[in-house]
Amino acid sequence: MNELIDTVNTLPSPLMAPMAHGLGPVADDWEAAEVWLRAIASRGRRNSPETVATYRYHIAKLRWFCENVHGVPPSRWTVQDVEAFYGFLADLPDSALCxxxxxxxAYAGVDDEGYSPFRKQPSASSRSDIQRCIHAMFRVWREMGYIAINPMGLHGAGTTRKINANRAVVPDLYDLVLDTMEASEKATFAARQAYTRDRFIFIALRELGLRASELIKATMGAFHCLTDPKDGKTYWVMVVREETAKGRRERTIPVTKTVMAALGAYREAFGMDALPAPLETGALILSPRTDRGAIVIGGKPIRDVESRRFFQAWLPVTTRHGLYYIVKGRLTRTADALKQAGDVTGCAHLRQASPHWPRHTFAKSALLTGQDVRQVAALLGHRDLATTMVYTEQDALDLIRATNMATPGLLAEQVTVSPA
Structure with a gap:
């Protein structure tokens, strides 16, 4: 009997056994986060690779905070740890910047000394994006039994990012950016290449309404011809592929003559034919720098730069940060010129602008010129018309019209004084 009791006492108690969870074998919280990200990526049309990459970038910020500042892994967090993270994001120390x-x-790479996933102080909307991402991860961890509580439960998932329709580059300033680029010194072959490329980038962003990620993930073959059976004419279009579009909403955008002319000049500067050939797979946005290991003869890479240029061994620009650096550089140069000219307002406007502002410029311009809101939504890749309607201020216009019908003459109007 005593032997039986001893045997029973040595059996593991369910309460003493390690807590099982549904994430599978993970070594630490960051492997647990990867399991969550792979699950998001597998949801088909609901999430694009760009969305998953953005989430992974937010997780990298969380990890940097935990390993370099806070010292507590996320699975052991409490409400106080969450508040410490929020405080860190709201007032990022200089030591946290890359x-x-x-x-x-150029910023330090992931493997370089001084690297950090933070390149600037996160804005309120960026902090909200990070908060929603981490909250979603904690929620899944809790559902799968990896953690017992969601430490962000009291804070919620954060507010949803809202479109600020005023974040658009004024047309006159946009033209000034192009004029400043044209007037800039282009003493070297690489400088002339950079000019034609950057001019194409600005025109494409403004006239096609692209997201920055959609432009840099595109290939030259995204531009191709489409014949309209009604008029028998063939037009150039750009296809934003499902794998690069936000929400995996593939769309085809009619291309303006201005965009095609800029694309042709850009391609010729890089040694290519002006018009893209069908099914070209090369990156759309290229660097004037060449890939030293791209062309190999006799088992050895070509060392001569001119030869690599001849073989068009250009390095691609494939990250949003790379595009951001290009666009902000051109905007800053124009802002500096405005400052010297005494235009403080224009200078401040351009210093605030980012690669996403031209998309807002496109949306506002299209709607103000009378294009149907459904067509504009299709061009922008919006799933919900309400998102596109933000650019029209339709709610305010409806209230103005309703008030005028109920009480004519009540509302204050802008009075235009005619010249004598």
Whole structure:
């Protein structure tokens, strides 16, 4: 009997056994986060690779905070840890910013000393995006039994990012950016290439309404011809592929003559034919720099830069940060010129602008010129018409019209004084 009791006492108690969870074998919280990200990526049309990449970038910010500042892994967080993270994001110390080359302005890579996923102080909307991402991860961890509580439960998922329709580049300033680029010194072959490329980038962003990620993930073959059976004419279009579009909403955008002319000049500067050939797979946005290991003869890479240029061994620009650096550089140069000219307002406007502002410029311009809101929504890739309607201020216009019908003459109007 005593032997039986001893045997029973040595059996593991369910309460003493390690807590089982549904994430499978994970070594730490960051492997647990990867399991969650892979699950998101597998949801087909609901999430694009760009969405998953953005979530992974937010997780990288969380990890940097935990490993370099806070010292507590997320699975052991309490409400106080969440508040510490929020405080860190709201007032990012200089030590948390990614190291940057003083000459070229390039940021340190992931494996370089001084790297951090933070390149600037996160805005309110960026902090909200990070908060929603981490809250979603905690919620899944709790549902799968990886953690017992969601430490962000009291804070919620954060507010939803709202479109600020006023974040658009004024048309006159947009033209000034192009004029400043044209007037800039282009003493070297690479500088002339950069000019044609950057001019194409600005025109494409403004006239096609693209997201930055959609432009840099595109290939040259995204531009192709489409014949309209009604008029028998063939037009150029750009296809934003499902795998690069937000929400996996593939769309085809009619291309303006201005965009095609800019694309042709850009391609010729890089040694290509002006018009893209069908099914070209090369990156759409290229760097004037060449890939030293791209062309190999006799088992050895070509060392001569001119030869690599001849073989069009250009390095691609494939990250949003790379595009951001290009666009902000051009905007800053124009802002500096405005400052010297005494235009403080225009200078401040351009310093605030980002690669996403031209998309707002496109949306507002299209709607103000009378294009149907459904067509504009299709061009922008909006799933919900309400998102597109933000650019029209339709709610306010409906209230104005209703008030005028009920009480004519009540509302204050802008009075235009005619010249004598």
């Amino acid at each position: 190291a940057q080359d003083e000459v070229t302005g």
